[in-house]
Amino acid sequence: MMFPYETVALSAAIAGAYNSPFDAETWLSDCTKTFIHVLIFICLPFAILNRLYFYPLLISPLRDIPSAPQAPVHKRLLKEVRGLEPLQWLTNVPNRGLIRYFGLLNVECLFVTTPAAFKEILDTKNYRWIKPPKSSSLFKLIIGDGLITLEGPHHKEQRKLLQSSFGFRQIQDLYPTFWGKAIELLDCMTRGIGSRGSGDDAAVLDIQDWMGRAALDMIGLAGFGFKFDSVSNPEGELVRQYRRLFGIKPAPVAQVLAHVIPTSLLRFLPIQALEDVRVSTGAIKAYLSKAIQEMRVTLAKTGGGQKPVVDRDVLSVAMRDAALSEQQLIDHAMTFLGAGQDTTAFALTCAVMELSQNPELQERLRQEIRANLPSPASPGFCADYPIDPARLPWLTATVNETLRCYPSVDAIGRVSLDADAFVAGHRIPKGSIVNIPVGAVNRYGEFWSGSSFDPAKWCPERWLDHDDGAKLNPTGGAVDPWVMMTFSRGARQCIGERFARAEMAVVLAALVGRFRFELRGASGKGKPMEDLDIFYGFTGCIAGGLWTGVEVVPGW
Protein backbone atom coordinates (compact mmCIF):
# COMPACT_ATOMS: atom_id res chain seq x y z
CA MET A 1 0.00 0.00 0.00
CA MET A 2 1.29 3.48 -0.83
CA PHE A 3 2.15 5.90 1.96
CA PRO A 4 -0.89 8.23 2.30
CA TYR A 5 1.01 11.43 1.47
CA GLU A 6 -2.09 13.31 0.48
CA THR A 7 -4.07 12.58 3.62
CA VAL A 8 -1.11 13.39 5.86
CA ALA A 9 -0.34 16.61 4.03
CA LEU A 10 -3.95 17.71 3.99
CA SER A 11 -4.47 16.98 7.68
CA ALA A 12 -1.28 18.87 8.42
CA ALA A 13 -2.42 21.80 6.27
CA ILE A 14 -5.78 21.94 8.07
CA ALA A 15 -4.15 21.67 11.47
CA GLY A 16 -1.69 24.39 10.48
CA ALA A 17 -4.43 26.66 9.18
CA TYR A 18 -6.43 26.21 12.36
CA ASN A 19 -3.41 26.72 14.51
CA SER A 20 -2.22 30.02 13.07
CA PRO A 21 -5.02 32.33 14.30
CA PHE A 22 -4.55 31.02 17.83
CA ASP A 23 -0.86 31.90 18.12
CA ALA A 24 -1.35 33.83 21.34
CA GLU A 25 -2.78 30.82 23.12
CA THR A 26 -0.89 28.13 21.28
CA TRP A 27 -2.69 24.81 21.48
CA LEU A 28 0.06 22.93 19.70
CA SER A 29 3.61 22.92 20.97
CA ASP A 30 6.35 24.56 18.89
CA CYS A 31 7.82 21.15 18.20
CA THR A 32 4.52 19.87 16.80
CA LYS A 33 4.23 23.01 14.70
CA THR A 34 7.64 22.43 13.17
CA PHE A 35 6.67 18.84 12.42
CA ILE A 36 3.47 20.05 10.71
CA HIS A 37 5.41 22.55 8.61
CA VAL A 38 7.87 19.88 7.54
CA LEU A 39 4.96 17.66 6.53
CA ILE A 40 3.34 20.48 4.59
CA PHE A 41 6.48 21.45 2.73
CA ILE A 42 7.64 17.93 1.95
CA CYS A 43 4.50 15.82 1.68
CA LEU A 44 2.24 18.31 -0.09
CA PRO A 45 4.46 19.02 -3.13
CA PHE A 46 5.28 15.34 -3.41
CA ALA A 47 1.62 14.37 -3.11
CA ILE A 48 0.70 16.82 -5.88
CA LEU A 49 3.47 15.66 -8.25
CA ASN A 50 2.63 12.06 -7.49
CA ARG A 51 -1.11 12.54 -8.15
CA LEU A 52 -0.56 14.50 -11.36
CA TYR A 53 2.42 12.78 -12.98
CA PHE A 54 4.39 10.00 -11.23
CA TYR A 55 1.53 7.68 -10.38
CA PRO A 56 -0.48 7.85 -13.65
CA LEU A 57 2.57 7.80 -15.96
CA LEU A 58 5.01 5.51 -14.17
CA ILE A 59 3.39 3.49 -11.41
CA SER A 60 -0.28 2.77 -12.05
CA PRO A 61 -1.01 -0.89 -12.87
CA LEU A 62 -3.76 0.42 -15.16
CA ARG A 63 -1.42 2.40 -17.40
CA ASP A 64 -1.51 -0.19 -20.20
CA ILE A 65 -5.27 0.30 -20.64
CA PRO A 66 -6.16 2.62 -23.58
CA SER A 67 -6.51 6.17 -22.28
CA ALA A 68 -9.06 8.81 -23.24
CA PRO A 69 -7.66 11.84 -25.11
CA GLN A 70 -8.18 14.44 -22.39
CA ALA A 71 -7.14 18.10 -22.12
CA PRO A 72 -3.90 18.92 -20.24
CA VAL A 73 -4.21 18.38 -16.52
CA HIS A 74 -4.32 22.10 -15.57
CA LYS A 75 -7.44 22.55 -17.73
CA ARG A 76 -9.43 19.66 -16.27
CA LEU A 77 -8.14 19.32 -12.70
CA LEU A 78 -11.29 20.75 -11.13
CA LYS A 79 -13.73 19.11 -13.55
CA GLU A 80 -15.51 15.78 -13.34
CA VAL A 81 -16.14 13.96 -16.64
CA ARG A 82 -19.91 14.04 -17.08
CA GLY A 83 -22.72 13.87 -19.62
CA LEU A 84 -21.95 12.98 -23.22
CA GLU A 85 -18.16 13.52 -23.25
CA PRO A 86 -17.43 9.75 -23.00
CA LEU A 87 -19.50 9.13 -26.17
CA GLN A 88 -16.59 10.49 -28.25
CA TRP A 89 -14.21 8.13 -26.46
CA LEU A 90 -16.47 5.12 -26.88
CA THR A 91 -16.55 5.85 -30.59
CA ASN A 92 -12.91 6.82 -31.15
CA VAL A 93 -10.72 5.02 -28.60
CA PRO A 94 -10.01 1.42 -29.67
CA ASN A 95 -10.40 -0.68 -26.51
CA ARG A 96 -11.20 -4.15 -25.22
CA GLY A 97 -13.82 -3.26 -22.61
CA LEU A 98 -12.04 -0.56 -20.59
CA ILE A 99 -10.97 3.04 -21.18
CA ARG A 100 -8.77 4.82 -18.64
CA TYR A 101 -9.42 8.49 -17.86
CA PHE A 102 -8.81 11.04 -15.12
CA GLY A 103 -11.63 12.67 -13.18
CA LEU A 104 -11.86 15.45 -10.60
CA LEU A 105 -8.44 16.13 -9.03
CA ASN A 106 -6.86 13.79 -11.58
CA VAL A 107 -8.26 10.69 -9.86
CA GLU A 108 -7.61 7.70 -12.09
CA CYS A 109 -10.87 6.03 -13.21
CA LEU A 110 -12.04 3.50 -15.78
CA PHE A 111 -15.00 3.51 -18.11
CA VAL A 112 -16.41 0.06 -18.75
CA THR A 113 -17.50 -0.26 -22.36
CA THR A 114 -19.12 -3.65 -23.05
CA PRO A 115 -22.49 -5.11 -21.96
CA ALA A 116 -20.69 -8.29 -20.83
CA ALA A 117 -18.56 -6.24 -18.43
CA PHE A 118 -21.62 -4.31 -17.16
CA LYS A 119 -23.21 -7.66 -16.28
CA GLU A 120 -20.07 -8.86 -14.52
CA ILE A 121 -20.08 -5.83 -12.23
CA LEU A 122 -23.79 -5.25 -11.67
CA ASP A 123 -25.07 -8.81 -11.75
CA THR A 124 -22.66 -11.75 -11.51
CA LYS A 125 -20.46 -10.19 -8.80
CA ASN A 126 -22.87 -7.51 -7.69
CA TYR A 127 -22.13 -7.55 -3.97
CA ARG A 128 -18.36 -7.63 -4.53
CA TRP A 129 -18.62 -4.20 -6.20
CA ILE A 130 -19.79 -1.40 -3.91
CA LYS A 131 -20.67 2.24 -4.56
CA PRO A 132 -17.64 4.55 -4.33
CA PRO A 133 -17.33 5.12 -0.56
CA LYS A 134 -16.86 8.89 -0.87
CA SER A 135 -20.09 9.58 -2.78
CA SER A 136 -21.91 7.03 -0.65
CA SER A 137 -20.88 8.72 2.58
CA LEU A 138 -21.93 12.12 1.22
CA PHE A 139 -25.33 10.69 0.29
CA LYS A 140 -25.59 9.12 3.73
CA LEU A 141 -25.11 12.52 5.30
CA ILE A 142 -28.38 13.62 3.68
CA ILE A 143 -30.57 10.56 3.15
CA GLY A 144 -29.29 8.16 5.81
CA ASP A 145 -29.18 4.38 5.45
CA GLY A 146 -31.64 3.69 2.65
CA LEU A 147 -31.33 1.37 -0.35
CA ILE A 148 -29.03 3.76 -2.19
CA THR A 149 -26.34 3.68 0.50
CA LEU A 150 -26.72 0.22 2.04
CA GLU A 151 -24.36 -2.54 0.92
CA GLY A 152 -24.07 -6.32 1.17
CA PRO A 153 -26.50 -8.30 3.36
CA HIS A 154 -28.13 -5.12 4.75
CA HIS A 155 -29.01 -4.03 1.24
CA LYS A 156 -30.22 -7.49 0.27
CA GLU A 157 -32.53 -7.69 3.29
CA GLN A 158 -34.06 -4.20 2.88
CA ARG A 159 -34.42 -4.59 -0.89
CA LYS A 160 -36.38 -7.80 -0.34
CA LEU A 161 -38.69 -6.06 2.13
CA LEU A 162 -39.44 -3.17 -0.25
CA GLN A 163 -39.45 -4.98 -3.60
CA SER A 164 -43.10 -6.04 -3.62
CA SER A 165 -44.30 -2.49 -2.76
CA PHE A 166 -43.01 -1.44 -6.20
CA GLY A 167 -44.65 -4.40 -8.00
CA PHE A 168 -46.90 -4.08 -11.07
CA ARG A 169 -50.16 -4.29 -9.09
CA GLN A 170 -49.02 -1.80 -6.44
CA ILE A 171 -48.03 0.76 -9.07
CA GLN A 172 -51.43 0.34 -10.77
CA ASP A 173 -52.96 1.31 -7.41
CA LEU A 174 -51.04 4.59 -7.54
CA TYR A 175 -52.67 5.87 -10.75
CA PRO A 176 -55.42 7.80 -8.90
CA THR A 177 -52.70 9.64 -6.94
CA PHE A 178 -50.79 10.45 -10.13
CA TRP A 179 -53.90 11.59 -12.00
CA GLY A 180 -55.12 13.63 -9.02
CA LYS A 181 -51.86 15.56 -8.91
CA ALA A 182 -51.71 15.89 -12.72
CA ILE A 183 -55.18 17.47 -12.71
CA GLU A 184 -54.08 19.93 -10.01
CA LEU A 185 -51.00 20.70 -12.14
CA LEU A 186 -53.18 21.43 -15.19
CA ASP A 187 -55.43 23.72 -13.15
CA CYS A 188 -52.54 25.66 -11.61
CA MET A 189 -50.70 26.03 -14.93
CA THR A 190 -53.91 27.09 -16.68
CA ARG A 191 -54.37 29.75 -13.99
CA GLY A 192 -50.71 30.77 -14.49
CA ILE A 193 -51.35 31.25 -18.21
CA GLY A 194 -54.40 33.41 -17.47
CA SER A 195 -55.76 35.25 -20.48
CA ARG A 196 -52.52 35.10 -22.49
CA GLY A 197 -53.05 34.06 -26.11
CA SER A 198 -51.04 32.01 -28.56
CA GLY A 199 -47.86 32.42 -30.65
CA ASP A 200 -45.81 35.41 -29.53
CA ASP A 201 -48.53 36.34 -27.05
CA ALA A 202 -48.36 32.94 -25.31
CA ALA A 203 -47.42 32.75 -21.63
CA VAL A 204 -43.81 31.69 -21.02
CA LEU A 205 -43.33 29.27 -18.11
CA ASP A 206 -40.33 27.55 -16.55
CA ILE A 207 -41.27 23.91 -17.17
CA GLN A 208 -38.35 22.62 -15.12
CA ASP A 209 -39.73 24.39 -12.06
CA TRP A 210 -43.27 23.04 -12.62
CA MET A 211 -41.99 19.49 -13.18
CA GLY A 212 -39.86 19.71 -10.04
CA ARG A 213 -42.90 20.69 -8.00
CA ALA A 214 -45.17 18.04 -9.54
CA ALA A 215 -42.55 15.32 -8.97
CA LEU A 216 -42.03 16.41 -5.37
CA ASP A 217 -45.74 16.21 -4.61
CA MET A 218 -46.05 12.84 -6.35
CA ILE A 219 -43.12 11.17 -4.60
CA GLY A 220 -44.40 12.56 -1.29
CA LEU A 221 -47.96 11.29 -1.78
CA ALA A 222 -47.35 8.05 -3.66
CA GLY A 223 -44.01 7.27 -1.99
CA PHE A 224 -44.91 7.77 1.65
CA GLY A 225 -48.33 9.42 1.93
CA PHE A 226 -46.93 12.88 2.57
CA LYS A 227 -48.38 16.19 1.35
CA PHE A 228 -45.82 18.72 0.15
CA ASP A 229 -48.46 20.61 -1.89
CA SER A 230 -45.75 22.41 -3.81
CA VAL A 231 -47.77 22.61 -7.05
CA SER A 232 -50.34 24.87 -5.42
CA ASN A 233 -48.07 26.40 -2.76
CA PRO A 234 -44.41 26.57 -3.81
CA GLU A 235 -43.56 28.78 -0.85
CA GLY A 236 -44.71 26.35 1.88
CA GLU A 237 -42.30 25.79 4.81
CA LEU A 238 -41.60 22.15 4.02
CA VAL A 239 -41.09 22.88 0.32
CA ARG A 240 -38.56 25.57 1.24
CA GLN A 241 -36.68 23.13 3.46
CA TYR A 242 -36.72 20.53 0.69
CA ARG A 243 -35.40 22.97 -1.89
CA ARG A 244 -32.70 24.14 0.48
CA LEU A 245 -31.58 20.56 0.98
CA PHE A 246 -31.73 19.07 -2.49
CA GLY A 247 -31.25 22.32 -4.40
CA ILE A 248 -27.73 22.81 -3.03
CA LYS A 249 -25.37 23.26 -5.95
CA PRO A 250 -21.91 23.17 -4.36
CA ALA A 251 -19.31 25.58 -5.72
CA PRO A 252 -16.27 23.89 -7.36
CA VAL A 253 -14.14 24.63 -4.26
CA ALA A 254 -16.73 22.95 -2.03
CA GLN A 255 -16.78 19.93 -4.36
CA VAL A 256 -13.01 19.62 -4.11
CA LEU A 257 -13.12 19.93 -0.31
CA ALA A 258 -15.91 17.35 -0.12
CA HIS A 259 -13.68 15.04 -2.14
CA VAL A 260 -10.52 15.30 -0.07
CA ILE A 261 -11.80 15.80 3.48
CA PRO A 262 -13.17 12.68 5.19
CA THR A 263 -16.96 12.94 5.49
CA SER A 264 -16.78 12.29 9.22
CA LEU A 265 -14.77 15.55 9.57
CA LEU A 266 -16.79 17.41 6.96
CA ARG A 267 -19.89 17.52 9.12
CA PHE A 268 -18.06 19.57 11.77
CA LEU A 269 -16.76 22.27 9.43
CA PRO A 270 -18.37 25.70 9.82
CA ILE A 271 -19.54 25.94 6.18
CA GLN A 272 -22.91 27.52 5.37
CA ALA A 273 -23.95 24.85 2.83
CA LEU A 274 -23.31 22.15 5.44
CA GLU A 275 -25.25 24.07 8.05
CA ASP A 276 -28.15 24.27 5.54
CA VAL A 277 -27.97 20.51 5.06
CA ARG A 278 -28.08 19.96 8.84
CA VAL A 279 -31.04 22.29 9.41
CA SER A 280 -33.12 21.10 6.44
CA THR A 281 -32.47 17.39 6.98
CA GLY A 282 -33.47 17.81 10.64
CA ALA A 283 -36.67 19.67 9.72
CA ILE A 284 -37.74 17.18 7.04
CA LYS A 285 -36.95 14.18 9.23
CA ALA A 286 -38.99 15.68 12.08
CA TYR A 287 -42.02 16.03 9.74
CA LEU A 288 -41.48 12.50 8.44
CA SER A 289 -41.24 11.06 11.94
CA LYS A 290 -44.60 12.63 12.82
CA ALA A 291 -46.19 11.40 9.59
CA ILE A 292 -44.87 7.88 10.13
CA GLN A 293 -46.30 7.75 13.62
CA GLU A 294 -49.67 8.79 12.18
CA MET A 295 -49.35 6.09 9.50
CA ARG A 296 -48.75 3.49 12.20
CA VAL A 297 -51.91 4.61 14.03
CA THR A 298 -53.97 4.43 10.79
CA LEU A 299 -52.55 1.01 10.04
CA ALA A 300 -53.35 -0.27 13.51
CA LYS A 301 -56.95 0.99 13.11
CA THR A 302 -57.41 -0.72 9.74
CA GLY A 303 -56.21 -4.01 11.14
CA GLY A 304 -52.78 -4.28 9.49
CA GLY A 305 -53.52 -7.25 7.26
CA GLN A 306 -56.43 -5.65 5.39
CA LYS A 307 -55.72 -3.36 2.49
CA PRO A 308 -57.14 0.08 3.27
CA VAL A 309 -58.57 2.09 0.40
CA VAL A 310 -56.47 5.13 1.27
CA ASP A 311 -52.78 4.63 2.17
CA ARG A 312 -51.78 3.00 -1.08
CA ASP A 313 -48.42 4.66 -0.97
CA VAL A 314 -45.27 2.55 -1.26
CA LEU A 315 -44.18 2.89 2.36
CA SER A 316 -47.63 2.09 3.83
CA VAL A 317 -47.74 -1.05 1.70
CA ALA A 318 -44.27 -2.02 2.94
CA MET A 319 -45.29 -1.33 6.55
CA ARG A 320 -48.24 -3.68 6.24
CA ASP A 321 -46.01 -6.54 5.15
CA ALA A 322 -42.75 -5.98 7.02
CA ALA A 323 -41.51 -4.98 10.44
CA LEU A 324 -39.55 -1.80 9.77
CA SER A 325 -38.27 0.42 12.57
CA GLU A 326 -39.13 4.12 12.61
CA GLN A 327 -35.52 4.98 11.70
CA GLN A 328 -35.61 2.59 8.73
CA LEU A 329 -38.89 4.10 7.54
CA ILE A 330 -37.47 7.63 7.76
CA ASP A 331 -34.34 6.58 5.86
CA HIS A 332 -36.41 4.91 3.14
CA ALA A 333 -38.64 7.96 2.79
CA MET A 334 -35.59 10.26 2.57
CA THR A 335 -34.11 7.91 -0.04
CA PHE A 336 -37.29 7.96 -2.14
CA LEU A 337 -37.15 11.76 -1.97
CA GLY A 338 -33.49 11.89 -2.97
CA ALA A 339 -33.76 9.23 -5.68
CA GLY A 340 -37.26 9.79 -7.02
CA GLN A 341 -37.90 13.52 -7.34
CA ASP A 342 -35.16 15.28 -9.32
CA THR A 343 -34.65 12.20 -11.51
CA THR A 344 -38.25 12.06 -12.73
CA ALA A 345 -38.53 15.86 -12.92
CA PHE A 346 -35.45 16.00 -15.20
CA ALA A 347 -36.82 13.28 -17.50
CA LEU A 348 -40.18 15.05 -17.76
CA THR A 349 -38.49 18.39 -18.43
CA CYS A 350 -36.41 16.86 -21.23
CA ALA A 351 -39.52 15.28 -22.78
CA VAL A 352 -41.19 18.70 -22.95
CA MET A 353 -37.95 20.24 -24.24
CA GLU A 354 -37.85 17.80 -27.17
CA LEU A 355 -41.58 17.98 -27.88
CA SER A 356 -41.51 21.77 -27.89
CA GLN A 357 -38.93 21.61 -30.73
CA ASN A 358 -40.92 18.99 -32.66
CA PRO A 359 -44.36 20.51 -33.30
CA GLU A 360 -45.49 17.72 -35.67
CA LEU A 361 -44.64 14.96 -33.26
CA GLN A 362 -46.24 16.92 -30.45
CA GLU A 363 -49.46 17.22 -32.48
CA ARG A 364 -49.43 13.52 -33.30
CA LEU A 365 -49.02 12.66 -29.64
CA ARG A 366 -51.85 15.03 -28.69
CA GLN A 367 -54.16 13.33 -31.17
CA GLU A 368 -53.31 9.91 -29.72
CA ILE A 369 -53.92 11.11 -26.16
CA ARG A 370 -57.21 12.80 -26.98
CA ALA A 371 -58.42 9.77 -28.94
CA ASN A 372 -57.66 7.33 -26.11
CA LEU A 373 -58.07 9.20 -22.84
CA PRO A 374 -61.08 11.17 -21.67
CA SER A 375 -60.28 14.75 -20.68
CA PRO A 376 -59.41 14.91 -16.97
CA ALA A 377 -61.78 17.89 -16.83
CA SER A 378 -64.75 15.83 -18.05
CA PRO A 379 -67.32 14.70 -15.46
CA GLY A 380 -66.93 11.03 -16.48
CA PHE A 381 -63.14 11.01 -15.95
CA CYS A 382 -62.09 8.10 -13.80
CA ALA A 383 -58.82 8.72 -11.96
CA ASP A 384 -58.27 4.96 -11.61
CA TYR A 385 -57.37 5.03 -15.29
CA PRO A 386 -54.01 3.28 -15.82
CA ILE A 387 -52.02 4.05 -18.95
CA ASP A 388 -52.03 1.07 -21.29
CA PRO A 389 -48.84 1.23 -23.39
CA ALA A 390 -50.42 -0.80 -26.21
CA ARG A 391 -53.21 1.77 -26.62
CA LEU A 392 -50.86 4.74 -26.34
CA PRO A 393 -47.76 3.68 -28.31
CA TRP A 394 -46.63 7.21 -29.19
CA LEU A 395 -46.80 8.24 -25.55
CA THR A 396 -44.84 5.15 -24.46
CA ALA A 397 -42.30 5.67 -27.26
CA THR A 398 -41.83 9.29 -26.18
CA VAL A 399 -41.19 8.23 -22.58
CA ASN A 400 -38.78 5.45 -23.66
CA GLU A 401 -36.83 7.69 -25.98
CA THR A 402 -36.54 10.51 -23.47
CA LEU A 403 -35.26 8.08 -20.85
CA ARG A 404 -32.73 6.73 -23.38
CA CYS A 405 -31.40 10.09 -24.52
CA TYR A 406 -31.59 11.95 -21.20
CA PRO A 407 -30.75 9.52 -18.40
CA SER A 408 -31.05 11.47 -15.15
CA VAL A 409 -28.11 9.55 -13.69
CA ASP A 410 -25.31 9.85 -16.25
CA ALA A 411 -22.84 7.34 -14.76
CA ILE A 412 -23.01 4.32 -12.47
CA GLY A 413 -19.88 4.03 -10.36
CA ARG A 414 -18.48 1.05 -8.47
CA VAL A 415 -15.36 0.08 -6.52
CA SER A 416 -14.18 -3.50 -6.04
CA LEU A 417 -13.98 -5.04 -2.58
CA ASP A 418 -11.55 -7.67 -3.82
CA ALA A 419 -7.86 -7.37 -4.49
CA ASP A 420 -8.11 -9.71 -7.46
CA ALA A 421 -11.15 -8.39 -9.33
CA PHE A 422 -11.11 -8.79 -13.11
CA VAL A 423 -13.10 -6.78 -15.62
CA ALA A 424 -12.90 -7.47 -19.36
CA GLY A 425 -9.87 -9.67 -18.62
CA HIS A 426 -7.92 -6.94 -16.81
CA ARG A 427 -7.01 -7.06 -13.12
CA ILE A 428 -8.48 -4.08 -11.29
CA PRO A 429 -6.71 -2.99 -8.09
CA LYS A 430 -8.89 -2.75 -4.99
CA GLY A 431 -10.30 0.76 -4.59
CA SER A 432 -10.12 1.72 -8.30
CA ILE A 433 -13.23 3.50 -9.51
CA VAL A 434 -14.99 1.96 -12.51
CA ASN A 435 -17.86 3.80 -14.16
CA ILE A 436 -20.54 2.78 -16.62
CA PRO A 437 -21.09 5.91 -18.75
CA VAL A 438 -24.88 5.63 -19.04
CA GLY A 439 -25.37 8.72 -21.22
CA ALA A 440 -22.81 7.48 -23.76
CA VAL A 441 -23.87 3.82 -23.71
CA ASN A 442 -27.49 4.79 -24.34
CA ARG A 443 -26.49 6.64 -27.53
CA TYR A 444 -23.55 4.60 -28.83
CA GLY A 445 -24.12 3.60 -32.49
CA GLU A 446 -22.84 0.01 -32.24
CA PHE A 447 -25.16 -0.75 -29.34
CA TRP A 448 -28.28 0.60 -31.13
CA SER A 449 -27.62 -0.70 -34.62
CA GLY A 450 -30.88 -2.67 -34.71
CA SER A 451 -32.74 0.47 -35.82
CA SER A 452 -32.17 2.74 -38.81
CA PHE A 453 -32.72 5.88 -36.69
CA ASP A 454 -29.62 7.83 -35.63
CA PRO A 455 -28.95 6.73 -32.03
CA ALA A 456 -27.34 10.08 -31.21
CA LYS A 457 -30.69 11.83 -31.83
CA TRP A 458 -33.97 11.86 -29.92
CA CYS A 459 -36.36 9.93 -32.12
CA PRO A 460 -39.40 8.19 -30.52
CA GLU A 461 -40.10 6.41 -33.84
CA ARG A 462 -37.32 3.91 -33.03
CA TRP A 463 -39.70 2.39 -30.45
CA LEU A 464 -42.49 1.87 -33.02
CA ASP A 465 -42.66 -0.87 -35.61
CA HIS A 466 -44.92 0.98 -38.07
CA ASP A 467 -44.85 4.58 -39.06
CA ASP A 468 -48.47 4.96 -38.02
CA GLY A 469 -47.47 3.90 -34.53
CA ALA A 470 -49.58 0.77 -34.57
CA LYS A 471 -47.22 -1.39 -32.53
CA LEU A 472 -44.55 -0.84 -29.92
CA ASN A 473 -41.06 -2.11 -30.62
CA PRO A 474 -39.76 -3.51 -27.31
CA THR A 475 -36.04 -2.95 -27.99
CA GLY A 476 -35.85 0.35 -29.87
CA GLY A 477 -32.99 -1.15 -31.86
CA ALA A 478 -30.81 -2.08 -28.87
CA VAL A 479 -28.59 -5.07 -29.59
CA ASP A 480 -28.72 -6.16 -25.91
CA PRO A 481 -31.04 -5.16 -23.02
CA TRP A 482 -27.89 -4.16 -21.11
CA VAL A 483 -27.26 -1.15 -23.36
CA MET A 484 -30.34 0.73 -22.12
CA MET A 485 -28.83 1.59 -18.75
CA THR A 486 -30.99 4.52 -17.59
CA PHE A 487 -32.33 2.60 -14.58
CA SER A 488 -29.22 0.41 -14.27
CA ARG A 489 -29.64 -3.39 -14.21
CA GLY A 490 -29.06 -6.34 -11.91
CA ALA A 491 -29.70 -6.62 -8.19
CA ARG A 492 -29.45 -2.86 -7.67
CA GLN A 493 -31.54 -1.82 -10.66
CA CYS A 494 -33.69 1.22 -9.84
CA ILE A 495 -36.50 -0.07 -7.66
CA GLY A 496 -38.63 2.91 -8.69
CA GLU A 497 -38.55 2.32 -12.48
CA ARG A 498 -42.23 1.33 -12.78
CA PHE A 499 -43.18 4.19 -10.47
CA ALA A 500 -41.22 6.71 -12.57
CA ARG A 501 -42.57 5.42 -15.90
CA ALA A 502 -46.19 5.53 -14.66
CA GLU A 503 -45.73 9.03 -13.27
CA MET A 504 -44.11 10.26 -16.49
CA ALA A 505 -46.83 8.76 -18.68
CA VAL A 506 -49.63 10.41 -16.65
CA VAL A 507 -47.97 13.83 -16.43
CA LEU A 508 -47.02 13.88 -20.13
CA ALA A 509 -50.49 12.72 -21.20
CA ALA A 510 -52.08 15.49 -19.12
CA LEU A 511 -49.67 18.21 -20.30
CA VAL A 512 -49.63 17.42 -24.01
CA GLY A 513 -53.39 16.67 -24.01
CA ARG A 514 -54.12 20.15 -22.64
CA PHE A 515 -51.27 22.46 -23.78
CA ARG A 516 -49.14 23.30 -26.79
CA PHE A 517 -45.45 23.94 -26.00
CA GLU A 518 -43.07 26.04 -28.06
CA LEU A 519 -39.45 26.48 -27.06
CA ARG A 520 -38.22 30.04 -26.53
CA GLY A 521 -34.48 29.47 -26.80
CA ALA A 522 -32.08 28.59 -24.02
CA SER A 523 -33.14 29.97 -20.64
CA GLY A 524 -36.19 31.58 -22.30
CA LYS A 525 -34.05 34.53 -23.33
CA GLY A 526 -34.07 33.82 -27.03
CA LYS A 527 -30.49 32.49 -26.89
CA PRO A 528 -29.75 29.78 -29.48
CA MET A 529 -30.56 26.23 -28.42
CA GLU A 530 -26.89 25.24 -28.59
CA ASP A 531 -26.43 27.41 -25.50
CA LEU A 532 -28.85 25.28 -23.53
CA ASP A 533 -26.70 23.91 -20.75
CA ILE A 534 -27.53 20.50 -19.27
CA PHE A 535 -25.26 19.83 -16.32
CA TYR A 536 -25.00 16.95 -13.89
CA GLY A 537 -24.89 17.16 -10.11
CA PHE A 538 -26.54 14.20 -8.38
CA THR A 539 -28.89 14.19 -11.41
CA GLY A 540 -29.24 16.15 -14.64
CA CYS A 541 -30.50 19.74 -14.61
CA ILE A 542 -30.94 22.53 -17.16
CA ALA A 543 -29.05 25.66 -16.12
CA GLY A 544 -31.50 28.54 -15.76
CA GLY A 545 -34.58 26.34 -16.31
CA LEU A 546 -36.57 25.37 -19.39
CA TRP A 547 -38.67 28.31 -20.51
CA THR A 548 -41.31 27.49 -23.09
CA GLY A 549 -44.30 29.24 -24.56
CA VAL A 550 -47.41 27.44 -23.26
CA GLU A 551 -50.94 27.80 -24.64
CA VAL A 552 -54.16 25.92 -23.98
CA VAL A 553 -55.35 23.86 -26.95
CA PRO A 554 -59.16 23.94 -26.66
CA GLY A 555 -61.23 20.76 -26.89
CA TRP A 556 -59.91 18.47 -24.12
Ligand code: HEM
Ligand atom coordinates in the same frame (compact mmCIF):
# COMPACT_ATOMS: atom_id res chain seq x y z
C1 HEM B 1 -36.53 8.86 -14.35
C2 HEM B 1 -36.46 8.52 -13.09
C3 HEM B 1 -35.38 7.69 -12.45
C4 HEM B 1 -34.15 7.33 -12.91
C5 HEM B 1 -33.51 7.68 -14.25
C6 HEM B 1 -33.52 6.51 -11.89
C7 HEM B 1 -32.26 5.94 -12.01
C8 HEM B 1 -31.69 5.11 -11.07
C9 HEM B 1 -30.42 4.46 -11.21
C10 HEM B 1 -29.48 4.58 -12.41
C11 HEM B 1 -30.19 3.74 -10.09
C12 HEM B 1 -28.98 2.87 -9.79
C13 HEM B 1 -27.88 3.67 -9.13
C14 HEM B 1 -26.68 2.83 -8.80
O1 HEM B 1 -26.81 1.63 -8.58
O2 HEM B 1 -25.60 3.40 -8.71
C15 HEM B 1 -31.33 3.95 -9.22
C16 HEM B 1 -31.46 3.39 -7.98
C17 HEM B 1 -32.54 3.63 -7.14
N1 HEM B 1 -33.67 4.36 -7.43
FE1 HEM B 1 -34.07 5.27 -9.16
N2 HEM B 1 -34.37 6.41 -10.84
C18 HEM B 1 -35.53 7.09 -11.14
C19 HEM B 1 -36.66 7.19 -10.35
C20 HEM B 1 -36.81 6.65 -9.10
C21 HEM B 1 -38.00 6.73 -8.29
C22 HEM B 1 -39.30 7.44 -8.70
C23 HEM B 1 -37.72 6.12 -7.10
C24 HEM B 1 -38.60 5.91 -5.89
C25 HEM B 1 -39.87 5.96 -5.86
C26 HEM B 1 -36.36 5.62 -7.18
C27 HEM B 1 -35.71 4.93 -6.19
C28 HEM B 1 -34.48 4.34 -6.32
C29 HEM B 1 -33.85 3.58 -5.26
C30 HEM B 1 -34.41 3.33 -3.88
C31 HEM B 1 -32.63 3.12 -5.78
C32 HEM B 1 -31.60 2.23 -5.08
C33 HEM B 1 -31.91 0.79 -5.46
C34 HEM B 1 -30.97 -0.21 -4.86
O3 HEM B 1 -29.76 0.06 -4.75
O4 HEM B 1 -31.43 -1.30 -4.51
N3 HEM B 1 -35.85 5.95 -8.41
N4 HEM B 1 -32.23 4.78 -9.85
